[in-house]
Amino acid sequence: MPLTPESFGRFLLWLSSEEQQAVREYLTVRKRLVRFFIHKGCADPDALFDETVDIVVGKIEECANCSNPLGYCYGVARNVWRKYMREHKVTIPIDIDPPSLPPADQGKEQELKCLELCVGMLSAVDRDIVSRYHQDKGRHKIAMRQTLASELGGPNALRIKVHRIRKNLRGCVVNCVKRSLN
Amino acid sequence: MKKSLPEPNLIREYLLGRLDDQSELEAGISEQILSNDDLAELVESIEDEIIEEYLDGTLDGADRKSVEGYFLQPPERKQKLRFSRVLRGYFETKQSDSIDPVVGHWARFRPYYPAIALVLVVIVGLAYISRIRQKEATLEAQLRQERAHSEDLVQSAPLPAPAPPAATVFTLVLGQTRASGTPIPHIQIAPSTKRIIVEIVVEHPAATGSPYDVRLESSETGTMIWSAQLLPIVSAESGRFVFDVPKEHLNSGAYTFTVSATHSPAAKPEKCDFQVNVGD
Numbered sequence: 409m410p411l412t413p414e415s416f417g418r419f420l421l422w423l424s425s426e427e428q429q430a431v432r433e434y435l436t437v438r439k440r441l442v443r444f445f446i447h448k449g450c451a452d453p454d455a456l457f458d459e460t461v462d463i464v465v466g467k468i469e470e471c472a473n474c475s476n477p478l479g480y481c482y483g484v485a486r487n488v489w490r491k492y493m494r495e496h497k498v499t500i501p502i503d504i505d506p507p508s509l510p511p512a513d514q515g516k517e518q519e520l521k522c523l524e525l526c527v528g529m530l531s532a533v534d535r536d537i538v539s540r541y542h543q544d545k546g547r548h549k550i551a552m553r554q555t556l557a558s559e560l561g562g563p564n565a566l567r568i569k570v571h572r573i574r575k576n577l578r579g580c581v582v583n584c585v586k587r588s589l590n
Numbered sequence: 591m592k593k594s595l596p597e598p599n600l601i602r603e604y605l606l607g608r609l610d611d612q613s614e615l616e617a618g619i620s621e622q623i624l625s626n627d628d629l630a631e632l633v634e635s636i637e638d639e640i641i642e643e644y645l646d647g648t649l650d651g652a653d654r655k656s657v658e659g660y661f662l663q664p665p666e667r668k669q670k671l672r673f674s675r676v677l678r679g680y681f682e683t684k685q686s687d688s689i690d691p692v693v694g695h696w697a698r699f700r701p702y703y704p705a706i707a708l709v710l711v712v713i714v715g716l717a718y719i720s721r722i723r724q725k726e727a728t729l730e731a732q733l734r735q736e737r738a739h740s741e742d743l744v745q746s747a748p749l750p751a752p753a754p755p756a757a758t759v760f761t762l763v764l765g766q767t768r769a770s771g772t773p774i775p776h777i778q779i780a781p782s783t784k785r786i787i788v789e790i791v792v793e794h795p796a797a798t799g800s801p802y803d804v805r806l807e808s809s810e811t812g813t814m815i816w817s818a819q820l821l822p823i824v825s826a827e828s829g830r831f832v833f834d835v836p837k838e839h840l841n842s843g844a845y846t847f848t849v850s851a852t853h854s855p856a857a858k859p860e861k862c863d864f865q866v867n868v869g870d
Contacts, residue, residue, distance in 0.1 A: 440624050446667065447623065447633065449607050449660040482624055486617070493610070516676075523680050525801065529821055542681035564598070564632065571635035578673050587800065587853060 415465040422468050423477055437478050441485045448489050456492060460485045522584035526577050538573045541566075595629050596622070601636050606656040637667065641674050757785040764792055764849060764860040768809075775864045779840060786837055790847060790862065792822055792829040800853045804831060809844035809863055819852065842868045 423433040441460060445453035463484050464471075474480045527535060537560075543552055557566040596604075596619055603609055609616040623630050643649050644657050662668055760777045768774055779786065790804070806816040816839050822829035831849070843866060850859035 443630065444620060444624065446664045447605065447620070448610070449663045451663040451665075453664055453666070478624070482621075486620075519676060520680060523676060525819075525821060527680070539681055539684070542678055567598075567635035567639065568631060571631065571638050574638060574673075574677065575634075577677070578670075581673070581676075 415462060418465050418468060419461050422464075422472075433477065437481050440478065441481060444482070444485055445489065448493075450489065450492055451496070456485070456488050460488050463488070518588050519581060519585055522581045522588070523577070525584060526580035529580065530573065530577070534573050537569060538577070541570050595626075595632065598632075598636055601633055602640065605633065605637060605640060605661060606653060607660040608656070637661075637670065638674070641667070641671050644671070645674055645678060756783065757787055758783045759787045759789070760864070761789040761791065762847060762862040762864055764790060764862050767846070767861050767863045774844075777864055777866050779837075779866060779868045780870055781868060783837060786835045786840060788831075788833055788835055788847075790831045790849065792831070792849065792860075800851065802831070803848075803850045803852055804833070805848045805850075806835060806839065807846045807848060809846045815839045815845075840866050840868070842866055 420427075420430040420434055423437070424430040438457060441457050442453045445456045450456055460481060464481055467484075471480055527538075530538070537556065540552055540556055543549065553566065557563045560566045560569055600609075601619070604616065604619050609619065623633055640649075640653075640657060640661060644654065649657060662671060758777065758779050760775065762775060766772050766774065801819045801821050804818050804820050805814055807814050816835060818833065820831045820833055822831050844863065845866060846861050846863050848859050848861050851857045
């Protein structure tokens with residue numbers, strides 16, 4: 409069930425009586441709980457977050473003086489997840505290419521153009537890392553990644569570095585494609 | 591005491607849903623991720639690796655099943671998978687486009703370059719040491735001769751002229767045109783210049799990520815000489831484009847750069863004029 413404006417207002421007030429602070433708290437709670445539902449392999453993390461907030465709003469009187477709203481919401485979110493698990497034991501077939509994205513060649517071409525632009529905006533060091541990370545196949549790829557890991561200070565450092573570059577590129581491409589569609 | 595981060599292999603099991611039946615362990619990791627942004631980032635980076643391995647086809651049957659039936663359920667991860675495909679395709683195409691077959695063959699050994707270089711250094715070093723003693727006397731004699739010769743040269747020959755710069759860099763400001771009455775920059779380009787790097791300053795750029803059309807025209811004939819779609823580097827108060835112009839496009843004469851925002855076709859293009867003189 410989608411969250412109503414009234415429920416949302418009550419939830420914000422519960423997070424903080426100061427409006428700006430309440431919005432900041434809300435965004436933190438949302439980011440962390442949606443991430444939790446994603447990590448748990450849920451098909452619609454946003455809907456489960458709304459369901460969590462709905463339940464919390466229903467219990468606001470019980471937890472009016474709660475000192476840790478995030479912790480309280482997380483406890484409710486775990487129950488929502490358990491219920492979801494019981495209802496979705498059967499594996500749902502997946503559709504890897506989301507239908508909402510433009511499947512036509514034109515969309516893909518634009519995406520590649522944007523990627524070219526975004527790669528061009530990376531620093532020379534980051535461009536070199538991401539390019540070498542995606543080079544080669546099989547054992548040559550493994551050897552290249554070992555070299556990169558030793559240059560950057562270990563496998564975890566490489567993971568994090570490449571993750572940040574890819575995240576940055578992905579955000580840049582998404583924004584660029586959106587702008588081109590407007 | 592700060593709790594240590596879980597091992598990557600355990601995080602991987604967590605992400606594949608294999609800890610969901612081990613309530614205590616699963617809850618411990620979930621709570622750590624909830625409160626620790628560093629761990630959350632590490633978890634996301636391991637998600638990326640799982641997606642990479644899925645696309646490489648290197649996951650075993652059980653992992654592949656977990657990825658398809660559990661891990662890839664959230665739309666966010668499907669989008670990550672899709673983006674990874676595009677990214678891999680892009681870099682694979684770039685690699686095959688840019689690698690010469692002979693160079694490409696040797697590029698495979700790139701991870702071993704440090705070891706190869708070390709072996710070469712050792713071989714060359716040993717050869718050098720074995721011969722150096724034999725040549726010591728000869729070298730000393732040559733050195734004495736060279737010193738005497740250098741002293742003669744210093745006394746008799748004039749200092750050589752400094753080498754001309756290989757690159758010419760100049761900065762233009764949009765709005766600096768002949769029509770506006772502001773002085774036009776005169777750019778001196780030496781014939782030996784190999785690269786021409788231009789910086790154009792924009793006072794009120796759009797947000798980062800909006801591309802602009804930048805055109806170079808001859809002010810005398812109005813002919814378009816060069817064009818490119820560029821992104822400005824935006825700072826708090828201004829922005830700038832930095833780019834190379836092929837040297838062969840600029841001869842002595844008057845030129846104009848025209849900059850127009852592709853995201854706002856109604857906006858008036860802005861111009862800047864400059865004068866080029868090629869010669870020493």
